[in-house]
Amino acid sequence: MPQAQQNEEHSAHHAPGTNGTAIYRRRTVRLLVAHDRLSDVDLWLQELKRAQFAVSAEVVQTPEDFAARLGAEQYDVVLASGGIPNWTGARVLELLRLQDENMPFIYLGTDVERDVMEKCIAQGASDCVYRNRLARLPVAVAIAVEQRSLREERNRAEVELRRSEAHYHALSENPHYGIFRFDPNGQFLAANKALAAMLGYESASELVAMNLAEHIIRDPVERTQLLEAYRQKGHIDPIEMEWKRKDGTPMRVRLSGRRVDSDLGAPDESCEIIAEDVTALRASEDNLRRLAATDALTGLANYRKLAETLESEMKRSDRTGRAFAVLAFDLNGMKLVNDMYGYLTGNRALQRLADTLRLSCRSIDTPARCGGDEFAIILPETGAREAGLAARRICDCLADDNEEPRLSVSVGVGVHPEDGSNVNTLLQRADRELYKMKGLQKSA
Template identity: 30%
Template sequence: MLDQIMQSTALATWTWDLRPDKLNINEHGLALLGHSPASLPTLDTTGWNALLHPTDRTLFEHAWARHLSGQRPQVECELRLQHRAGHWVTVLLLGQVVDRDADGIPLRATGVWLDVSALRQQQQAQALAELVIIHSHEAILITDPQRRIVRVNEAFCRLTGYASDEVLGQTPTILASGRHDAAFFAAMWQALQANGSWSGEIWNRRRDGSLMANWMMISTVRGSDGSVQAYVGMFHDITAHKRNEAELRRAALYDALTGVGNRVLLQDRLEQALARSERHGTFVAVAMLDLDGFKAINDTHGHATGDRLLVALAQRLRRAVREADTVVRLGGDEFVVLMVDLAQRADAVALVQRLLDAASRPIDDPVGPLQVSASIGVTYYPQAAPVDGNALLHQADEAMYTAKRAGRNRYAEWQPTAPAADPPATPTDNRAASASGGNAGANSQP
């Protein structure tokens, strides 16, 4: 009867007749191991030990012995049994002696086993995830579907300065830097809803109020029914990287000595200025500035003094023009000032006069007052004929030399020259003469 019950139940059951040493496992138990009654009809102690994982044999023997001796009311232990395919199945084995002889010697034991492989795998995965969270160098925060923080790790606390109990129950806005607008976060949540994840750079604020740049990845965790169970955010500090990027970008665009722009920045700003002029119908002025008397100071007091003068003068030039204008050092004592968004050409004249004044005022220096002046050449955009940025720089350079020839400490505007009329042809010379280039009217500093 017992054997019939064992075979008919939906549980994995076993019966062990101890005196003949015969272990019977029902079809459900055999199927759990990939077997059938034909492939594994009966077992004895040796066959049972062959099914057991080698490291679990001692565990079973001790549990079995304690029960048979009466120390435990039943045998209960977790074991790994080998599947016919070769992998291991984790089962919880439960059973007890159900029949003894007149002397109390066990004759038969019976019981069940439960497949707990999936449960153990889940527990192992959870334990592994817990270890990852604890030991990860990435800051991790987990929120519930309402975006309330339910878990942070130690790396989060180190990076943000917050203790875990200070943020639990809060929302991630506790880290808000104020540097991102509503559209930024709307796009983030749209990506999370559409793709289940978002990654990118974000500025956050530490507990002490300092800002940090982070690379952040956020994932949506969904249940089997598709509902949101949690949001997991992982991030690390990239502030130093951003600072290095900014320094490299500055080194590429700005003069190392004076801090004003260099040729690369000038080219970029000039292209933008000409395009904006075309769109809005405004004027652009390009002023080429060369210092008068700088070589004498360099020769007399040395290059260190000359460098200090250049630094001080570059800052003066920067203050003399508007925020939208660009001051560039081409090299040596030569500068370019790009003046943009002018309603008319005449608007540049006052700015150029301020540049002349800034250059000519004495500069206090440890070696004593230093004084130079400037010769400035100015040209404008747009012009009657098409012209690009390089042509404008060439025109301004021509006008600057005109200002130098006219006596220095003044500016000159580049003027286009009309082609000269052809001379009358003669029997001895019938070549056509032409003039090219430009002339400039020189203006001294008032």
């Protein structure tokens, strides 16, 4: 089949539902798409546009065209989906890895392709997205691109850390790496300017007057571990720990070091350490993990986070013998709201419901958007009666909201362990109760 190409670009910076936080504000994200239907690709690109991505996409429909494009152009992410005969998602990923081991790969599958999606994840896919839940696609693409950038940055840093003694002088003057020596008691013996700047000291001499163990390392346990590792092994394996800057603010550092030999070759009593400030890197990773567990429109937990929390709560409940409940919600008349008021008002309705759920929750509860107009709340330490009261409070809050259009929900309750021993059965019970209520509302 001939190769087809399609480009979509958008220049805005902020994704909806992230309070102005940019998901991806750099250059255009370049996609290579292996799929047989351009209409599907149009939907995917439109979803990315709605999340205010700037994207360009090239679509290929044969392994030959796929390999040719990889060899001729540079891409940020590969998307693939089933439909091309004899060319499954796993085969696309296998061919991709032959040419590029680090290229992010996202598979878009259907509900019946769970095995295919699990196989792709096992073979190193960055993520899998259900085609009927495309709201996750922008987050999946953003995470895949950012994780690749973080991996490349970390690899570059590790290469720097492994430089030979021939490059020592250049490294010691590098402003991004702190280099220092300390004795078995933790007293600084020497430090470079980069380390002093990293910790907020005016000069290396001011820093050397400090004691690493007493003034810099925040955690006494980490302090002991570092000194014991040096005393026992004579070197420091790569380790991360929390330090304290001169002004008292915390920072995260990655350390690696070795014993220093004297000029005569005999072991010295000091250890030389290279320190890298990874505070921003870890903060970025934490943000990516948060994005991966958050619904972009509402800011609530997404379905993946909901399922993970349910699994964890079931284990806790089985261990302690204490029940917990899950409330399932369906926003009534969502299609009518979209038809009468438009999708912006429809999105606003979803956000209003999300705000109501969030404000109605305790700190231990987990409100989540399952997809579309479906929501849920996990209520730890809660039985059927208390869950029913919580559902009534939420319905009353919506009834008191005078913003147009007025909102109402159908609610279902499931309680573990009596209503379900696993995630699926518990959610199914809550859904059955929800649709029973919806049927009664229609009859009324």
